[in-house]
Amino acid sequence: MFTRRKALKTIGLGSLAMGSRSFLFAQPTTDGGNPLAIPPLEEGELIEGVRHFQLRLQQGTSSFFPGTTTATLGINGNYLGPSLHLHRNEPISLHIENQIGEPTTLHWHGFHLPPSEDGGPHQTIAKGDTWNPQFTVRQFAGTFWYHSHMLHTAGEQVYKGLAGMIIVEDDEQQLELPSTYGIDDIPLIVQDRRFDDDGAFQYLSAYEDSVIGMHGDTILLNGTRLPYFEATSRLVRFRLLNAANARTFTFAFSDGREFQQIASDGGLLPSPVALTRLELAPAERAEIVVDFSDGRDVKLLSLGRTSNFPEFSGAMSRIMRSLNAQAFDILSIRPQAQLQANTQLPAQLASLYRLPEAAATNTRKFLLSMGAGMRSGDDRGPGRGTRNGNGGGYGGGNSSINGRRMELNFINERIKFNTTEVWELSNNSPMMHPFHVHHGQFQILDRNGQPPPENEMGWKDTVKVRSGEHMRIIMRFTDYIDEQNPYMYHCHILEHEDQGMMGQFLVVE
Ligand SMILES: [Cu+2]
Incomplete structure (x- = not known):
């Protein structure tokens, strides 16, 4: 582990340095290749210890193919948004203006924060309205993102461009890693x-x-x-x-x-x-x-x-x-002829505390399903005959968790504050569902009884639950109590989420 002092001595490592590359989104060329666009790195404005960001959700047009235009959505631009550069333990204030012509939300994916600031389906920003979430960045250094979480229309809004990256830096934990934004x-x-x-x-x-x-x-x-x-x-x-x-x-x-x-x-x-x-x-x-x-x-x-x-x-x-x-x-x-020798990858990155299973005081079960008609071609599910002309009914739109679909006024789970829980996730549908839990990061205990591979041993907020799998995750519910505002858990296939493959939990006293 490198100290801050030592890391700062190394060129380009003190903070995410901005490269000299052009940050404009490229116009398409006809030669079969386009330079990769790099979203602008947005530092916000530091005022009396609080970092302020201005984000305008807007309609625009983009030209992905020569000679055509596509109606798109973007944040401070035509498509996607800037990469927000946040610092661990720093308070932030986001000033969000909804100019996309319909209601939307903006969710801070992977963040541990109060549910009222989460940007889930309850924090709707009406057409033409503004929203000002404020919270302290509790994340470790890492890569997160923000995107629409509007009930029933998140899929279409993200598809059109309402998403962007978040890069969190931890000033106390500097490592010799490539860290010049847009360059390495x-x-x-x-x-x-x-x-x-x-x-x-x-x-x-x-x-x-x-x-x-x-x-x-x-x-x-x-x-x-x-x-x-x-x-x-x-x-x-x-x-x-x-x-x-x-x-x-x-x-x-x-x-x-x-x-x-x-x-x-x-x-x-x-x-x-x-x-x-x-x-x-x-x-x-x-x-x-x-x-x-x-x-x-x-x-x-x-x-x-x-x-x-x-x-x-x-x-x-x-x-x-x-x-x-x-x-x-x-x-x-395409590597250039002369390559900078930037750094060597450290052998040790972070000390990681594995949540012990014995710390859990409660276990919950979540069954991911897609409706009876999904199971086989002989079933006669809701899809039969109408939109699917050739038999083999399948329950399109019947994606559910524990047999229920999301209802804004129904709280599925109440979780006691300051406890650790094990969640057992099962999937009896024919396809994988990426299961995402709001409130922060969890760890994977096992899949079908086997420990996860090495690259899934760290902090996760979204996990693949494959067809037929049983897996267990472990999570702590600390810091934020709110009897009114729930957090979400859901499948991150956005069309499934929009159909209601989602539930809500409160963290209560
Ligand atoms: Cu799904």
């Missing part, structure tokens, strides 16, 4: 989208979109289609954020090279974990460090997955077998 510390907001011929976004235009969630055939990286990145240093840190509505990406490099995962959702891992592939479900984040010393061009890919879902006649089997089967180029990386 690169945000990668990964999304898949589908377009009409005229460039408009397609949203929920096919039946399966509402069953398995909205999947696209075009990758946008920080809003850039066909992006390339010119690496100028030997080691580059990528902050991967799966900001897709529904798609799970399996990241790997085209030459199979090894990379090091250094952080999960809630911050640094105890030590770097060497990987050649990394699966991230919607809302999951990972920081990875990649070595480009060999100077070779290489691509970051998402690998197509083969499905073991059974084949039978009907749309159900076809849809489930095609889920995440498509491979994508995510980013072309």
Whole structure:
């Protein structure tokens, strides 16, 4: 562990330094590649110890393909928002103005904060209105994000662009990691989208979109289609954020090279974990460090997955077998001729306290389901005959947790303040659901009785619960009591969330 004094002596490590790269979103070119856009790094304004941010949620247009325009939503811009640079233990105040022409919310994903400031479905910002959440940043250094959490329309609003990255820095915990924003510390907001011929976004235009969630055939990286990145240093840190509505990406490099995962959702891992592939479900984040010393061009890919879902006649089997089967180029990386030798990756990153199972005083069970019709092609579920013409009923829109769907005025769980709980998550549906809990970070105890892999041993706020799996997570409910304002837990496939695959809990005395 490096002291602050020692770290500050090392060039570029004292704080997230801003590089000299252009931060404008690129206009598309026709040569098959576009320079990767880097969202502006927003430092806010420090006034009497409180860091203030101005965020304007607005309508705009973007040009993802030459000669076309797409109606989009953005924060202080046309598509997506700035990367907010926050500091652990610093109070912040966010001044949010809703100019998107419809009600929305803005949620601080992964943050431990009072429920009234969380930006969930209860903190609606009416059309034309403003909202001013204030809280102290309790997170460890890491990669988080903010996005719409509007009940029933979060999927469409995020799809159109209402999302951005948050980078938390811990001034007390400085490590020699690549940390020059836009130069060797690169945000990668990964999304898949589908377009009409005229460039408009397609949203929920096919039946399966509402069953398995909205999947696209075009990758946008920080809003850039066909992006390339010119690496100028030997080691580059990528902050991967799966900001897709529904798609799970399996990241790997085209030459199979090894990379090091250094952080999960809630911050640094105890030590770097060497990987050649990394699966991230919607809302999951990972920081990875990649070595480009060999100077070779290489691509970051998402690998197509083969499905073991059974084949039978009907749309159900076809849809489930095609889920995440498509491979994508995510980013072309072109190392420059002379690479800066920036740093060596430390062997130890963070001391991590594993929450002991014995500390838990209560266990809750959560069953993730998709309706009776999802189970097999012989079922005759609600989808039969109408929108799905070829038999094999499936309950599109029936996604639920413990057999219930979200109701704004129904509190599903009451949790005693200052306790630790184990939550058992089971999935009896045919597809994976990324389960997200508001209130902060948890740890994974086990999956089907087995301890999680090394890169899932750190802090998490979103976890893959695969079809047929039983897993257990452990979480503390500290710091904030509120008898009125609930926190959410839900599937982060946004179309499932919008259908009500979500519940609410209060943390009470
Ligand atoms: Cu789901």
